[in-house]
Amino acid sequence: MDxxxxxxxIAEAEKRLKQLDTERNKVIAxxxxxxxxxxxxxxxxxxxxxxxxxxxxxxxPADEKISLFLSxxxxxxxxxxxRWESFRTGKSGYMPACKNEWVRGLCxx
Numbered sequence: 399m400d401x402x403x404x405x406x407x408i409a410e411a412e413k414r415l416k417q418l419d420t421e422r423n424k425v426i427a428x429x430x431x432x433x434x435x436x437x438x439x440x441x442x443x444x445x446x447x448x449x450x451x452x453x454x455x456x457x458x459p460a461d462e463k464i465s466l467f468l469s470x471x472x473x474x475x476x477x478x479x480x481r482w483e484s485f486r487t488g489k490s491g492y493m494p495a496c497k498n499e500w501v502r503g504l505c506x507x
Contacts, residue, residue: 438498454466476496477494477495477496478494478496478497479493479494
């Protein structure tokens with residue numbers, strides 16, 4: 399084998415390794431997301447897929463935009479805002495609340 403052919407094979411192998419690294423990182427991220435879903439008790443709808451690749455645009459329906467936002471920021475479905483109001487001072491605001499607040503170790507905010 400001549401040196402040009404060897405260099406070409408090395409470049410192809412390095413390119414393939416880079417592709418495999420990218421794919422491995424994606425699978426690791428998906429696995430971590432599934433483990434988080436399992437840990438928090440969030441149920442994935444059958445129509446939703448973590449591995450589904452759809453393009454969301456400004457003209458997409460709101461539910462697709464929300465799904466994209468949650469997938470990017472890994473929003474927790476078991477945590478939500480609870481409004482409070484102080485009758486004594488008149489102040490009001492929001493605080494985190496958890497739908498599993500009585501399950502020990504799950505919603506320690």
